[in-house]
Amino acid sequence: LLRGNQSYFIKGVGGEASWEMLAKLGGNSVRTWGHEKLSAQLDLAEKLGLTVTAGIWLGQVRQGFNWADAKSLIKQRETIRQTVLKHKDHPALLFWSLGNEMEDANGDNGAVWSEINNLARLVKSIDPNHPTMTVIAEMGGNKIQNIHALCPDIDIIGINSYAGAATVGERYQKLGGTKPYVLSEFGPPGIWEIKKDDAGAFREPTSTAKADFYRAAYSKSVLGQKGTCLGSYAFMWGQKQEVTATWFSMLLKDGSRLAAVDTLSELWTGKMVPNRCPTIESMTLIGNPSNKPGTNIQISLKKIGRAHV
Numbered sequence: 001l002l003r004g005n006q007s008y009f010i011k012g013v014g015g016e017a018s019w020e021m022l023a024k025l026g027g028n029s030v031r032t033w034g035h036e037k038l039s040a041q042l043d044l045a046e047k048l049g050l051t052v053t054a055g056i057w058l059g060q061v062r063q064g065f066n067w068a069d070a071k072s073l074i075k076q077r078e079t080i081r082q083t084v085l086k087h088k089d090h091p092a093l094l095f096w097s098l099g100n101e102m103e104d105a106n107g108d109n110g111a112v113w114s115e116i117n118n119l120a121r122l123v124k125s126i127d128p129n130h131p132t133m134t135v136i137a138e139m140g141g142n143k144i145q146n147i148h149a150l151c152p153d154i155d156i157i158g159i160n161s162y163a164g165a166a167t168v169g170e171r172y173q174k175l176g177g178t179k180p181y182v183l184s185e186f187g188p189p190g191i192w193e194i195k196k197d198d199a200g201a202f203r204e205p206t207s208t209a210k211a212d213f214y215r216a217a218y219s220k221s222v223l224g225q226k227g228t229c230l231g232s233y234a235f236m237w238g239q240k241q242e243v244t245a246t247w248f249s250m251l252l253k254d255g256s257r258l259a260a261v262d263t264l265s266e267l268w269t270g271k272m273v274p275n276r277c278p279t280i281e282s283m284t285l286i287g288n289p290s291n292k293p294g295t296n297i298q299i300s301l302k303k304i305g306r307a308h309v
Contacts, residue, residue, distance in 0.1 A: 010231025011268040017238030023048045026268035031233040042090045051094035058099035067111040088127035095131040106141025113150035120153035131155040144175040158184030163193040165217035169225035183232035206280040211259035278303040
């Protein structure tokens with residue numbers, strides 16, 4: 001990936017929390033999913049020396065969008081045309097990302113890939129200076145093969161992966177992937193990838209354990225695949241309520257860093273951040289593992305290090 005005729009490796013995140021902190025910690029890019037706030041996002045990124053992979057949201061098969069309905073497709077095309085015309089010359093723009101996980105589970109709906117390629121061709125006719133990407137949920141079924149066969153105008157494949165993120169590079173090669181890819185979302189395993197415990201709950205990994213997932217994914221599927229992988233966007237820079245308020249969040253509500261942030265900064269810069277988050281060695285519930293909501297419980301926590309201010 002070249003930017004201004006210089007090699008550019010993406011050290012990015014997805015999310016709208018403090019981009020000032022991101023820049024200070026060694027990040028260089030942000031991924032968005034929709035275009036509604038793009039003007040302000042591009043301006044802020046330019047001010048901070050960051051780039052933006054500009055997402056344009058497309059209808060999703062799993063949410064009932066009909067990729068064979070002409071009226072819906074025309075509306076999508078016009079949204080993309082207007083967005084690209086408006087922002088194509090902004091200096092913070094890195095490339096265009098068409099959709100996020102809009103495909104069916106196996107990637108066999110040919111109408112999706114045919115229209116994605118039509119959209120990519122449209123973007124290139126308006127803006128030949130920025131690459132095109134489309135983002136898929138993992139690589140199951142025939143997704144990789146069909147994108148390569150049916151989307152010649154897509155330059156980059158974005159791959160969202162969580163529990164399997166550390167093996168994305170290896171699996172992509174085995175599937176015959178030749179287009180450059182970006183690890184477009186990664187983090188700890190999602191609840192759809194783990195089993196409930198004996199109490200019927202999803203056991204959330206500690207901040208320390210989550211940081212290990214980020215490290216493994218980045219080391220193996222990003223740094224370990226240079227030449228094919230153009231970089232990554234970690235998820236989620238900020239807060240997201242999904243099962244808990246902290247499962248995917250990389251920052252607390254007050255803006256405090258969690259361990260994943262320290263780890264990514266180290267990977268981006270080669271230097272450990274000062275005043276790191278504490279390392280949690282173990283956390284054990286004391287007493288009955290089954291309690292009613294609102295019950296006060298006790299835990300035993302073993303940690304090393306101090307929390308940052």
